[in-house]
Amino acid sequence: MKDQQVTGVSALQLPPASAPTRIVAPIANAIDDPSVLMEVRSLKKYFPIKEGFVKKVVGYVRAVDDVSFFIREGETLGLVGESGCGKTTTARCILRAHNPTSGKILFRTKAGEVVDVAQFSDGEMRPLRAEMQMVFQDPYASLNPRMTLLDLVGEPLLVVGGMKNHQERQARVAELLQLVGLRQEYMQRYPHAFSGGQRQRIVIARALALNPRFIVADEPVSALDVSVQAQVLNLLLKLQNELNLTYLFVAHDLSVVKHICDRVVVMYVGKIVETAPTHNLFFTPKHPYTAALMSAVPVANPRIRARMTPLEGDVPSPANPPSGCYFHPRCPYAVDKCSTDLPLLEELEPGHFVACHRASELQLVGIGDAKTIEIPGLEVDR
Template identity: 55%
Template structure:
C-alpha cells in the first residue's frame, strides 16, 4: 500500500441512558509514511475520540484502520486478535494533551519512560532499559540526570518532553498527538512543536496531529482534516485547505483567526450560534443552522463526502457553486 495508515468508514457511537451519541461518523482518510495529518475542529467535534479509536484505546463501533506494518503486510488494526495486537500495539502510540495528568506522580521519570518497554519487551534487561531511557531522554532534550526525579519537579514543557520520550522509547512508527501543546505556555509551544518535527525527521515518524489550534496545525501538517460534529467536512493538503478552503465551516473557522499576510483578503464569515448537541444533531447537513450559504436541500439531506479535486475532499451540497463564485478569495 502507498499508505502506512488508512482509516476507513470509522464510526463511534456511545449509548448512555437510552441516548445515542454519534461521536464519530463515517470518517475516512489516509496517511503516507513520514507525513503529518492534522485533525482540527472545535471541542466536542469528536477528534479526540477518533484518535483514541485509531490507537484502540477505546473500541470503535465499526470501520477499519488498515495499518501496513514494517513487514509490508497490511492489517486491520481494529480487528487483529490479541496476540497480533500485542505485537503491533507498540507501532502506534499516543501523546496526550495534559502531560501532568498522564504521568504517575509517584513514579520516577525513569520508571515512567521505561514502563512501555516493560510492557512490550518483558524480557529486556533492566540495564538495557535504562540505556534506552537515557538515549531517548537526550533526544527529547531532557538532562539524563532528571531520570531519578519525579514529574512534579518539572515545568509543563519538560513534562511534555517526558510524555514524548515515553511514547517514543519503544520505537513506534505512528504517533497520534492529541493536543500535545494546548496545555503549554505559548512561548513553550513552538519548542515542543519543533522538537516533534525534529524527531519525526530523525525517526521517520508518521503523525496524526489533533488540535483545535489552526495555526499550530497549519505549521506542522502536510494534510489537514476538518471535523464538525463527528464528521469530516473537508480534507486537503495544508496549503490548499488554508488558501482556498471549500467547505463553509472551514471558511468560517479560518476567518476567525488573524492572517499574517496583509495582501490576503478574506471574507469575514462569522460562525453563528453554538455547536449543536451531538446527541441531537440537526437534520441534513449538520452545519446548516450555522451556515451562511444554507439552502433548502441542506436542511433535508446530508451532503456526501466527495473528492472535488485531486486529494481534496468536501462534504457540502453547494461546493461547486460556491467554488465558482470564488467565495473566500475575491478581490
C-alpha cells in the first residue's frame, strides 16, 4: 500500500542453506491486503552445531527452513505438527524470543504502519511488545512462584506500559482478573494456591494486560486436565470475540484445532507441507503427512478408521534431513522422484497449498465428517 512503509535495521547473517529460498506467489505480498495483520516471508532459524574446545561450527540445525504464511486480523491460524517439527520455534521467532536467521516478519501496527519485526533490535521491539503477546504451554513453569498475582499480571503494565501509579495498576489488574473469570480478592495470593486451569487464566490475564492485537497460544491446554481444557478454550474464543484478537494457535492435537481454527498450517521438519482453510483440510487433506496426523485422532466410525494410514517411524533430524521430500522415508505413497526432488508448495484449490509431488492424484482420508472424541464442554465450533 502506498501510505505504508517497511522499516527495520541491518539484516542478519545467513548460514549455508540446503535449498534456495522459495516464495509461493499467491502467499507472497499478502500484507498488501489491509485485512492481513501479519505476513511471514521465507522465515529461517538455524541453530549452529559446535564441537571441540574452540566451539567450531560444524553444521546447523534447520529448525525453521523457508516458512511463509499470513494471518488475517481477527482469525485463528493453527500451526500443527509432531514434536520437533519447528512450530514453537516459528512462533518464538515471530515474537522475537528467538532472533531469525533470515526472512521477513511483516506486522501491521495499530498506527497502520507495516514493519519488519525480523530486523528490529531489542530496543525497537519494546514498544511493539504491547501489541504482540504469548500464552505459554506450561502454566506451572511460566509463573514466578515468589510473585503475587498483582505483581505477575501488573509487571507488563509497569515495565512496558509505564504505569507507575500503584492504585491505577491495581485497578487494571482487578479488571483483567475479572475478564478471565477470577476474583479480584485473589490479587495478593501466590501461584501455588491455584489449580492448573486457574493458573492458565492468570497467564492469559498477563498477556492481555497491554491490550495486544496478536497473541501466540503455544499449546495452551496440553498441560491441563481434559475437564478444564474446554474452559480455557472457551475463554480464549470469548476474549477473541470481545477484543477482536488474532491468534496463532500452536498445537499437536488436531481435534482441538478442528473446532477453533479458521485456517491451518501443517509443518514437518521445519517446512510447511500443507496449508488450507480448516474445513478443506479436514475433509480433503492433500498431503500424506496431514492424513497420517489425522489417523492419530480417535474416530468412532470403524470404517473410517480402517481406511486411515497410521504414521510410522520417527521424525528425522533437522540437522541432517533426508534428500528430496523430507517425508519420503515415512510415506507409503513415495516414488523415486520423492527421494531426489524437494516439492514446492502449489495451490491445488483456492487457498489450499500442498508440497507433494503426488498431491493431485492421491485420494486421502480426512476426518471432517467423522465423529471424533470431543472435548467435554467446548462451546464454539468454527
